[in-house]
Amino acid sequence: MSEPLDAFTAVFHRPSGITHLLVSPAHEILAAMGEDALTVAALHARLAASFDLDAEPGALAARLDELVEAGLVEIL
Amino acid sequence: MMSDETPPRDGTPSSPDKGAATRRRVLALGAVSAGAVVSIRPALAQTAGSVLNCEIPVPDITRSGQYIDASGNVVAPGTKGAFPPPGRPFKGEDVKRALAGAQLPGTTPDSNRAYVAYIRRLQRGQGGFTCFASLQMPRG
Numbered sequence: 581m582s583e584p585l586d587a588f589t590a591v592f593h594r595p596s597g598i599t600h601l602l603v604s605p606a607h608e609i610l611a612a613m614g615e616d617a618l619t620v621a622a623l624h625a626r627l628a629a630s631f632d633l634d635a636e637p638g639a640l641a642a643r644l645d646e647l648v649e650a651g652l653v654e655i656l
Numbered sequence: 657m658m659s660d661e662t663p664p665r666d667g668t669p670s671s672p673d674k675g676a677a678t679r680r681r682v683l684a685l686g687a688v689s690a691g692a693v694v695s696i697r698p699a700l701a702q703t704a705g706s707v708l709n710c711e712i713p714v715p716d717i718t719r720s721g722q723y724i725d726a727s728g729n730v731v732a733p734g735t736k737g738a739f740p741p742p743g744r745p746f747k748g749e750d751v752k753r754a755l756a757g758a759q760l761p762g763t764t765p766d767s768n769r770a771y772v773a774y775i776r777r778l779q780r781g782q783g784g785f786t787c788f789a790s791l792q793m794p795r796g
Contacts, residue, residue: 599696605683606692627683635686643685643692650693 582607593652600650609643610652617656620644710790711745714771716783726766728773739767745784751775752791 581592589607591600602610605627612626623644624637647653715722715730722730723738731738746760754760755776759768778785 601694601696603692605685608683627685630680631683632680634682634684639686646693650695652693 710748710787712784713745724770
């Protein structure tokens with residue numbers, strides 16, 4: 581469940597009952613992933629289709645690590 | 657370049673009421689100084705489900721085997737007019753209903769009143785207090 585909140589996006593994660601406040605680019609990354617399992621390169625390409633990106637896939641991997649730590653993204 | 661203006665690149669289709677397509681947003685992947693994720697964890701209970709699954713022993717384990725008198729006090733076993741402890745802890749869900757007027761499972765109207773009085777008087781640090789406290793939290 582996701583709800584825009586000024587500069588933030590509030591995401592309620594049902595299985596854990598934890599609410600997360602996301603700022604850009606975390607929400608855009610989650611939205612681009614959807615339900616799909618992607619490699620970092622494929623996700624970077626998908627984001628590049630919608631946005632002008634300022635960094636290489638390495639920077640995206642660092643942002644993904646934060647989402648993994650929060651439990652919102654799973655490493656397969 | 658033939659024109660001073662940067663033509664909008666293809667991306668999201670423009671909607672008619674927004675006029676011409678706007679320039680694509682820049683997504684800053686590398687410029688995040690603080691974390692992009694802040695997580696808010698509920699303190700007492702993770703979910704409504706876990707609240708209702710918690711248990712309240714009557715009396716708490718340190719005084720197990722003692723009786724409960726009509727006012728909810730823990731008294732010596734065999735005390736006249738007091739009630740023997742129920743055999744097992746009460747479930748949070750049952751206690752929540754009992755606080756709303758229902759009867760705890762396996763009780764008589766009198767022993768139910770005594771057990772509910774005991775539960776209402778639970779203090780921080782006593783077994784079952786956290787469960788009791790989380791039942792008081794309003795939730796939808």
